[in-house]
Amino acid sequence: MKGRMAIIGDGDGALVFRAAGMDAFRAESGAEAKELLKKLAGEYQVIFVTDVLAVQMQEAIAAYSGAAYPIVLSVPSVRGGNGYGAETLRRYSERALGMDILPREDKKN
Amino acid sequence: MARINVNPTRMELKKLKARLKTAQRGYKLLKDKTDEMVRRFSVIVRETKRLRDETEAEVVRVLRQFSLARGVMSKRDIERIFSMPSVSLALECATVNVLNVEIPKLHLEENAAEEKYPYSFAGVTSEADYAVQAAGEVVSRLLRLAEMEKATAMLADEIERSKRRVNALEYVMIPDLEETIRYISQKLEENERSGLTRLMKVKSMLSERDA
Numbered sequence: 416m417k418g419r420m421a422i423i424g425d426g427d428g429a430l431v432f433r434a435a436g437m438d439a440f441r442a443e444s445g446a447e448a449k450e451l452l453k454k455l456a457g458e459y460q461v462i463f464v465t466d467v468l469a470v471q472m473q474e475a476i477a478a479y480s481g482a483a484y485p486i487v488l489s490v491p492s493v494r495g496g497n498g499y500g501a502e503t504l505r506r507y508s509e510r511a512l513g514m515d516i517l518p519r520e521d522k523k524n
Numbered sequence: 525m526a527r528i529n530v531n532p533t534r535m536e537l538k539k540l541k542a543r544l545k546t547a548q549r550g551y552k553l554l555k556d557k558t559d560e561m562v563r564r565f566s567v568i569v570r571e572t573k574r575l576r577d578e579t580e581a582e583v584v585r586v587l588r589q590f591s592l593a594r595g596v597m598s599k600r601d602i603e604r605i606f607s608m609p610s611v612s613l614a615l616e617c618a619t620v621n622v623l624n625v626e627i628p629k630l631h632l633e634e635n636a637a638e639e640k641y642p643y644s645f646a647g648v649t650s651e652a653d654y655a656v657q658a659a660g661e662v663v664s665r666l667l668r669l670a671e672m673e674k675a676t677a678m679l680a681d682e683i684e685r686s687k688r689r690v691n692a693l694e695y696v697m698i699p700d701l702e703e704t705i706r707y708i709s710q711k712l713e714e715n716e717r718s719g720l721t722r723l724m725k726v727k728s729m730l731s732e733r734d735a
Contacts, residue, residue: 418615418630420615428591430590480677484617486673488669491587512683
């Protein structure tokens with residue numbers, strides 16, 4: 416099966432991934448991104464969402480966790496990650512094992 | 525524990541015993557499956573975490589490079605440059621079955637274009653070149669991460685589900701069945717005893733009357 420990639424970004428930053436063969440979309444708010452995700456879910460196999468938006472649409476993303484495709488993945492934005500990705504992994508670990516086994520990095524500075 | 529509401533007959537007893545056997549076997553199998561999934565999960569989740577940290581750092585680097593490029597060029601030029609893919613990527617999507625969980629498997633085929641940059645160098649700054657190149661490099665990482673993270677999520681789901689099943693079998697189904705079986709066999713023994721006593725009583729009454 417041929418796959419297609421898309422990225423939903425909150426700024427112009429997502430544009431750079433067009434150069435890497437993705438289709439870039441822009442959403443200003445979580446609600447807007449939710450609508451966009453719903454539309455894209457059927458057409459794209461891999462959808463990246465910047466974590467600023469991902470935080471605002473957690474349930475919408477969780478709805479796609481049941482099947483293998485589409486894959487919805489959060490990526491950091493220009494200002495750096497907000498820890499949403501690590502948080503997601505932590506949550507999975509808690510759900511599966513009943514506890515968080517990932518090393519917690521200490522707050523720097 | 526609640527006893528299952530059945531008639532205390534030999535027929536039911538036989539049926540329940542068969543069910544208990546199935547339940548016990550299912551329990552053992554499911555338990556083994558869960559254990560194995562937990563083991564794999566703990567490996568995968570650590571691996572994913574590491575990959576995510578690395579990839580996030582790289583993505584941020586790409587984005588910074590991009591904003592640098594954007595700073596020195598007009599918005600229109602940027603739109604133009606970045607709307608053409610530098611590498612034509614063929615993404616192959618498949619699924620693999622791991623412990624009865626269908627996890628995604630991505631395969632990226634990179635057909636590098638003859639020219640590395642899909643535009644003329646005349647109107648483009650070197651910052652943009654770097655950004656384009658870096659973006660191309662980070663994609664395969666991102667896809668690998670996407671695949672791993674999805675696998676983690678699905679495995680977590682499946683572990684949760686099968687844990688619930690194991691617990692239901694261990695703490696509800698099997699004890700219930702055992703109790704019901706005990707109840708029926710006691711009931712049957714009692715019937716037998718009462719039948720026996722009745723016979724003995726009748727016999728003694730008969731012999732008394734004959735005497």
